[in-house]
Amino acid sequence: MTILKTAPTTHTWCGETLLVILVVTCCARTMMRWPLEPLNMDIKSMMLFKQVQMPILTLVVSLASTVFAQLERDFAEEFAAPRSIMTADAGAIRVVPLASGLANPFDLAFRDNGDILVTERYTGQLRVIRDGQLLPQALTGVPPVYGEVFRAGLMSIALHPDDDALVYMTYTKAIEVDGEPEQTVALARARILEDRLVDAEEIFVAAGLDRGIAAAKLLFTPEKHLLMSIGGAYMYMGLGGYAQDPAVHYGKLLRLNDDGSAVADNPFVASGEHLPEVYSVGHRNQIGMDYHPDTGELWAAENGPQGGDEVNIIRPG
Structure with a gap:
């Protein structure tokens, strides 16, 4: 979070990405807490629950993987460009990735x-x-x-x-x-x-x-x-x-x-x-x-x- 706020960026979707990450994380944590065989369910309801649970988990994992992969590409692109870093004693230093x-x-x-x-x-x-x-x-x-x-x-x-x-x-x-x-x-x-x-x-x-x-x-x-x-x-x-x-x-x-x-x-x-x-x-x-x-x-x-x-x-x- 601090890096995203302090480092200059040419992209406008970082805030939305972080929001999606938070939502995905919350969904994943909630789904993982659900029991695989909930109590007090009849057979029909349990089968319906299982049919819904696994696709949602799959979607959550897929969405998280996509988001993190895009974020990694964004950081790689961002820090591949030369940038200036201010220092207390020497002023601005130009940093060029090799x-x-x-x-x-x-x-x-x-x-x-x-x-x-x-x-x-x-x-x-x-x-x-x-x-x-x-x-x-x-x-x-x-x-x-x-x-x-x-x-x-x-x-x-x-x-x-x-x-x-x-x-x-x-x-x-x-x-x-x-x-x-x-x-x-x-x-x-x-x-x-x-x-x-x-x-x-x-x-x-x-x-x-x-x-x-x-x-x-x-x-x-x-x-x-x-x-x-x-x-x-x-x-x-x-x-x-x-x-x-x-x-x-x-x-x-x-x-x-x-x-x-x-x-x-x-x-x-x-x-x-x-x-x-x-x-x-x-x-x-x-x-x-x-x-x-x-x-x-x-x-x-x-x-x-x-x-x-x-x-x-x-x-x-």
């Missing part, structure tokens, strides 16, 4: 040939946008991704700075602990050959257990090391201590070589205070990272519970 048909896109990477690689979180697929069109087939060869839990799945993607056919991906991995199914976060590397991935290999697996909210973002540093954030340190699942736990990678920012090993001068390698891959501790879910173009500082956006999102400048330790 492609549609993606399912829960999480991250993207740009190749030198113009292709845009997009990860779909819950499907575990790696999609390609080429010449402004989403290719119908996903790239094959993606490692097995566990996506049976809410917010688990295929996550970040990064291309090697010296070879943009070398792809790095983070994803949720199914594991077994003491005979019980569990999950963690893994990092894989593969090579793009035509429209498929080849030579895929798992080069890092996080220590600790994931409960489905451990976002993992990738970013190559100017020195061509690979930063990998691993979230999952949140309080309501009783895992808030993960962010300071020296035995797990969760709630940390890692710095890796391009083969998945720890960088030799990481801040905790010498002391052993934390795992050698750890670059920074005390984080929740970092899903955006980049270097400031003027200062060279590493900035990271971090999701907080019930609001409380942060933008932090990351320093070693």
